[in-house]
Amino acid sequence: MTEFAITNRRDPHLWWRVGAICVSALLLLPIAAIAYLALTPSENIWPHLVATVLPDYLAQTAMLMFGVGALTFVIGTSSAWMITMYGFPGRKVLQWMLLVPLAMPTYIIAYTYVDMFEYAGPFQSALREAAGWTAKSQYWFPDIRSTGGAIFVMSLVLYPYVFITARASFMRQSVGHLEVARTLGRSPAGVFFTVALPLARPAIAVGVSLAMMECLNDIGAVEHFGVRTLTLGIYSTWLGRGNLGGAAQIALVMFIFVIALLWLERFGRKKQSYFSTSSHDYPVRRTRLRGWRRWAASLLCFLPVGFGFALPGGLLLSFALARFGDAATPAFADAVINTLVLASFAAAIAVLIGLFLAYANRIAGNLAVRMAVRMASVGYAIPGTVLGIGILVPLAATDNAVSRFAENTFGFSTGLILSGSIAAITFGYVVRFLAISHGNLETGLQRVTPSLAAAARTLGRTPVGALRDVHLPLIRPALVSAALLVFVDCMKELPATLILRPFNFETLSTMVYTLASLDQLEDSALAALTIVASGIIPVIILSRTMRGKKPRRASGR
Structure with a gap:
């Protein structure tokens, strides 16, 4: 215990480094699972795939x-x-x-x-x-x-x-x-x-x-x-x-x-x-x-x-107005609630993890931490279908292991705890959209003068205290924009949601997909229009950002 305390005093940022690497490893688990499945398939159909x-x-x-x-x-x-x-x-x-x-x-x-x-x-x-x-x-x-x-x-x-x-x-x-x-x-x-x-x-x-x-x-x-x-x-x-x-x-x-x-x-x-x-x-x-x-x-x-x-939006609006009475059903209300809950949870978790990784990289960043944080943000470039496979397989394996342990120890099966719940979709959203959260928060932290944090540390603030009292008030706009952007992207995400959702669980995106696949676009218009309306939020943020970078000497109408 004493030896650990001495080591921790010598490196006060040890836990930040360890935490950043562990969190990044967890977020990279889906990619590792896909590689494992591809290299050790139960039935090797690769020659058949290549030939057909x-x-x-x-x-x-x-x-x-x-x-x-x-x-x-x-x-x-x-x-x-x-x-x-x-x-x-x-x-x-x-x-x-x-x-x-x-x-x-x-x-x-x-x-x-x-x-x-x-x-x-x-x-x-x-x-x-x-x-x-x-x-x-x-x-x-x-x-x-x-x-x-x-x-x-x-x-x-x-x-x-x-x-x-x-x-x-x-x-x-x-x-x-x-x-x-x-x-x-x-x-x-x-x-x-x-x-x-x-x-x-x-x-x-x-x-x-x-x-x-x-x-x-x-x-x-x-x-x-x-x-x-x-x-x-x-x-x-x-x-x-x-x-x-x-x-x-x-x-x-x-x-x-x-x-x-x-x-x-x-x-x-x-x-x-x-x-x-x-x-x-x-x-x-x-x-x-x-x-x-x-x-x-x-x-x-x-x-x-x-x-x-304008053209597709006008068509959706006309369909939504014409079929509003038929489309505004309890199923639509359930899909709205499911979407809002999922997107809110995922946005909150993505912002917390993004803030932790960005701050850890700022105060304790060495080569290992920088590489781990960069790799953790690669999820945005991985298609949702691929991430869905990589997430569902390890979660299902965990569920099976827990169920076997409960059955052998207590005599009952726990069933699907993770892979059969919204936890799987939430994890998928976080892995997929962490790059958006981390990028916004990293940019916000870079705008905070290092001397402010140094002054806080001189006054006895711990890294957590400096983050709470100095950084968070200054990066509040970045926190809000990161949460909004992740929230909207979660509402729109379809591939990962299709694969990871529990049975008989609908979000707005899956409702649109299901109804449109049945050639019932008119019935899906209200849900589609709700998604499109939410997508206006990042457009407003982007337009304000671009206006803020407008050259002062530009002229013309």
């Missing part, structure tokens, strides 16, 4: 990801450039409206677009009636249930990732670089392609990689569009074919995509120092457009908002 479905899964996943990456790059970068560089009617409103499609989950917009544009939908029905056609063979219309349809529709709600990073980069660029290019005779398009775009390339790469991560995580949209991706392959191999080992082997293949995207995102962040930081540089000045160009810019910036939010 895996090549198709790989091809369609790659096609979808690169298609979404390319289209989000075009939409996000072009709109960010116009908003940053030009003044035109409605620019002030459009600069935050372009973020609004981020509130629309991919699976919800997929359901609405298929309902609108399939053969029996209102658009093609009106087209046939107007043209006098009576059969599909009389005209051509692109198939919305296709890879191309999935790329187009998913890009409409994922482009804001690129818009955010591209616009932030364009706003930081020096007007001197652009003026030099113009002096050398470059046209506005030439300035964009030869100067602005190369300078913004690292930031844009981060946005594109985030959009592709969201694309890789999706299950509801790709299933509705009929695209056979790796995520859907994991789900069908496990639940459809009953082969957990095969699903884990496909999950390992997904890690290749995840690692590539993480490398792209990390590469982009490292290269962001490429931008000039000279005190003699000035922010860019907006050019006021004249004539038809001003209205063309307004239209081009409104199109992503119209197709990505």
Whole structure:
């Protein structure tokens, strides 16, 4: 006891280091479980997967990801450039409206677009009636249930990732670089392609990689569009074919995509120092457009908002109003309560763990702690389907061990304590969205002057006391924003919820998925609209953040 006390006095931060490493190890347990299952399957179907479905899964996943990456790059970068560089009617409103499609989950917009544009939908029905056609063979219309349809529709709600990073980069660029290019005779398009775009390339790469991560995580949209991706392959191999080992082997293949995207995102962040930081540089000045160009810019910036939010949101609103009496049932109320309880628990736990890891890394960070904390935040890049498998298996093993012990010792079985309860979903949410909480809180702590904490320690405050009395009051905005962002993402999460939820347990996302899968979009509209409305919260936070970084010398409407 004395020896331990002496050791603890020599290293007052020992418990912070040990705690950070242990918590990080617990959060990495799902990934370790997947690797174990893939390497030790009860039935090795890997040769069968390679010879049959895996090549198709790989091809369609790659096609979808690169298609979404390319289209989000075009939409996000072009709109960010116009908003940053030009003044035109409605620019002030459009600069935050372009973020609004981020509130629309991919699976919800997929359901609405298929309902609108399939053969029996209102658009093609009106087209046939107007043209006098009576059969599909009389005209051509692109198939919305296709890879191309999935790329187009998913890009409409994922482009804001690129818009955010591209616009932030364009706003930081020096007007001197652009003026030099113009002096050398470059046209506005030439300035964009030869100067602005190369300078913004690292930031844009981060946005594109985030959009592709969201694309890789999706299950509801790709299933509705009929695209056979790796995520859907994991789900069908496990639940459809009953082969957990095969699903884990496909999950390992997904890690290749995840690692590539993480490398792209990390590469982009490292290269962001490429931008000039000279005190003699000035922010860019907006050019006021004249004539038809001003209205063309307004239209081009409104199109992503119209197709990505206004059109599907309007359809959902009309359905919700028309079927409100039928949709506002006790089952809907139960789904709302379940969603709020789950999201609240997960957000609270994620904020507490994120704060602990960020503070431990700040006061006791060595190489081991930094590596552990960084690895613990990798869950956001892992698709929810993969995490679901990695979480359910160790929890089920724990339940079985506890049940055997209780039966042998006390003569009764405890059943499924963890894997059959909301604890499994809560743990999944925390693992998946800890990166959001930790990132916000780490940024907040970095803004606290170290001398304040040092002064508190000089006055006899322990690390916990310094955190309570000094840091927490100063990082309250970061705590609130972290909790809100995690809360909203938990409400929208579908893949992990589908796998980890208890029997006969519905959340808003699973209710939308179930009803839409039965072609009952009208009945799911109220639940979908509730999710979309909650998604407006992070959009407001993002828009305020971007306004706070607005260059002071910018001009134009």
